[in-house]
Amino acid sequence: MIMRVIPIFLLVAAVSLLLPVNLPAQTARAVAPNDYTGYWVSIVTEKWRYRMLVPDKGDYTQVPLNTEGRKVANAWDPAKDQASDNACKSYGAAALLQVPGRLHVYWQDDNTLRMDTDSGTQTRLFHFGASRPSNEPPTLQGYSAAQWGGGDPRDRRDGQGGPVQDSTGRLVVARELQKEPDYLKVVTTNMRPGYLQKNGVPYSGNAIVEEYFDTFSEPYTRNTWLAVTTVVTDPQYLIEPLIMHAHFKKIPDNSGWDPTTCRADEPR
Amino acid sequence: MPRGRTTVRFTKMNWKTKSVLFLLLLLVLVPSGPASAQVDLTGEWSPRVYNDHMDVGDYTGIPLNEAGRLRAEGWHPEQLDLPENLCRPHPIDIGLRVSVSQLRITTELDNETRQPVGLRLHVAWQEPEQVIYTDGRPHPSANAPHKWSGFSTGHWEHNTLVYTTDHLKEAYLTRTGVPKSDKATVTTRVHRYGNVLTIIFIINDPAYLTEPYIRESSWVYDPNQVIAPFPCEITPDGTIVPAGKVPSFLPGKNDILSDFATEYGIPLESALGGAETLYPEYIKKMKTMKVAPRTSTEHYRRTQ
Numbered sequence: 001m002i003m004r005v006i007p008i009f010l011l012v013a014a015v016s017l018l019l020p021v022n023l024p025a026q027t028a029r030a031v032a033p034n035d036y037t038g039y040w041v042s043i044v045t046e047k048w049r050y051r052m053l054v055p056d057k058g059d060y061t062q063v064p065l066n067t068e069g070r071k072v073a074n075a076w077d078p079a080k081d082q083a084s085d086n087a088c089k090s091y092g093a094a095a096l097l098q099v100p101g102r103l104h105v106y107w108q109d110d111n112t113l114r115m116d117t118d119s120g121t122q123t124r125l126f127h128f129g130a131s132r133p134s135n136e137p138p139t140l141q142g143y144s145a146a147q148w149g150g151g152d153p154r155d156r157r158d159g160q161g162g163p164v165q166d167s168t169g170r171l172v173v174a175r176e177l178q179k180e181p182d183y184l185k186v187v188t189t190n191m192r193p194g195y196l197q198k199n200g201v202p203y204s205g206n207a208i209v210e211e212y213f214d215t216f217s218e219p220y221t222r223n224t225w226l227a228v229t230t231v232v233t234d235p236q237y238l239i240e241p242l243i244m245h246a247h248f249k250k251i252p253d254n255s256g257w258d259p260t261t262c263r264a265d266e267p268r
Numbered sequence: 269m270p271r272g273r274t275t276v277r278f279t280k281m282n283w284k285t286k287s288v289l290f291l292l293l294l295l296v297l298v299p300s301g302p303a304s305a306q307v308d309l310t311g312e313w314s315p316r317v318y319n320d321h322m323d324v325g326d327y328t329g330i331p332l333n334e335a336g337r338l339r340a341e342g343w344h345p346e347q348l349d350l351p352e353n354l355c356r357p358h359p360i361d362i363g364l365r366v367s368v369s370q371l372r373i374t375t376e377l378d379n380e381t382r383q384p385v386g387l388r389l390h391v392a393w394q395e396p397e398q399v400i401y402t403d404g405r406p407h408p409s410a411n412a413p414h415k416w417s418g419f420s421t422g423h424w425e426h427n428t429l430v431y432t433t434d435h436l437k438e439a440y441l442t443r444t445g446v447p448k449s450d451k452a453t454v455t456t457r458v459h460r461y462g463n464v465l466t467i468i469f470i471i472n473d474p475a476y477l478t479e480p481y482i483r484e485s486s487w488v489y490d491p492n493q494v495i496a497p498f499p500c501e502i503t504p505d506g507t508i509v510p511a512g513k514v515p516s517f518l519p520g521k522n523d524i525l526s527d528f529a530t531e532y533g534i535p536l537e538s539a540l541g542g543a544e545t546l547y548p549e550y551i552k553k554m555k556t557m558k559v560a561p562r563t564s565t566e567h568y569r570r571t572q
Contacts, residue, residue, distance in 0.1 A: 049532055100547075212459070229466045231464060
């Protein structure tokens with residue numbers, strides 16, 4: 001008897017593996033591959049003199065500016081920015097994580113990850129599974145669409161070479177072809193123009209900011225790190241996408257939290 | 269019911285049979301997690317690396333200790349012109365950071381079985397290569413020779429290649445003489461975000477650093493990239509630097525050490541690095557520190 005039952009079970013098991021993944025919708029929080037929440041402090045090992053100081057006007061040697069971008073950067077006037085309610089231009093989404101400071105990351109709701117910064121007292125919201133509201137005016141932090149990255153489906157084609165889709169047009173992926181997500185990807189658009197550096201190096205309102213958040217434990221001290229790779233695409237001012245990096249170390253609480261107001265002439 | 273065949277009711281099965289069936293049922297019903305897989309890192313990668321630490325006396329952002337600072341202050345730019353240094357390669361962690369860092373990653377095959385045993389990194393400038401073994405082999409003994417690119421073994425953490433390098437020769441952290449000892453080990457994380465490759469180096473050097481030093485660079489996938497050969501010829505002793513001269517600064521005698529700090533308006537102490545300088549609160553402290561009068565506000569132009 002047992003020998004007759006086993007093949008049936010194996011057949012059912014094999015078939016179940018090939019069935020499309022139709023798991024009930026889960027919240028972003030429930031399926032988060034990593035824990036990004038908590039307090040983090042900048043560790044400024046990259047571009048130190050551009051971040052711990054306000055660089056000189058015209059010092060944009062590490063930014064692939066085009067002619068128009070250079071023209072705008074060369075016209076930077078911090079006093080004018082401070083006086084004209086533009087002091088926050090260097091705290092926009094594209095460059096906020098370059099500003100030395102502390103982060104507080106937590107779930108605002110099951111599908112919205114919130115990041116508060118003490119530098120410039122800014123808030124960013126990472127929206128999972130939602131689409132950008134139409135007719136929203138641009139803001140300093142723009143609209144950030146988030147997803148867990150790295151779990152992109154492997155290429156699965158039907159007999160005619162096309163992707164396999166279900167009746168609603170969703171890509172059908174068999175479980176054995178699915179990879180595990182392991183990072184946070186955030187794409188931010190609908191931003192007001194801002195600065196990539198404190199010294200007025202510009203990005204436009206058409207810029208697209210892609211960010212990749214990786215968290216890991218470092219083997220020597222066992223500190224937990226957050227590494228952020230930022231790709232800014234802005235044909236209006238850049239000849240190619242600018243890639244920047246920022247690193248944060250996890251800290252146990254809010255000690256050292258030091259809220260500042262936006263300043264056009266200060267590093268943070 | 270056909271003759272000769274017997275049926276066994278579930279209630280009449282013995283406990284062993286029931287257990288086997290139950291386990292099989294579990295295998296079917298319990299949702300299996302997605303299979304983890306590696307990411308293809310091989311190919312040609314075009315650098316989007318922005319050099320820093322181009323000046324003598326620029327140790328900014330490096331958690332140097334006193335010994336490291338003393339060694340760095342003794343470094344003289346003419347050391348690069350000594351015959352023994354002209355064709356000296358950088359280890360990969362610095363070579364990918366400070367030089368023409370076009371990168372090629374290929375699969376490393378076992379010579380005999382032709383089975384993959386890891387990945388090979390090839391960098392344009394001076395053509396250093398690093399093999400990262402992912403086949404589980406152990407590191408050599410502590411007494412094994414140290415090499416420019418050391419010995420590396422790695423593993424996959426989901427989609428990230430993580431590898432550890434030791435057996436490194438003494439080398440530099442920057443192109444302007446900040447030292448890295450042969451006791452250093454480097455943990456490297458390689459992550460591919462679409463067509464962007466990001467490499468994080470975490471350098472642990474008990475001789476010259478007070479804490480691990482983290483830094484990161486990125487490349488963009490460029491299948492049409494051409495990495496030119498890098499022939500290097502050593503000129504005879506005495507051609508550039510007088511024969512027998514060993515360019516260096518004695519302790520406290522480096523008369524160009526403060527140029528970087530002065531020209532960029534940075535307190536000298538801050539420009540010389542240290543773990544304290546890496547934190548946001550150090551900005552406030554810098555405001556209380558002495559800064560030499562600036563001689564220029566356009567110093568950066570010479571590096572453009």
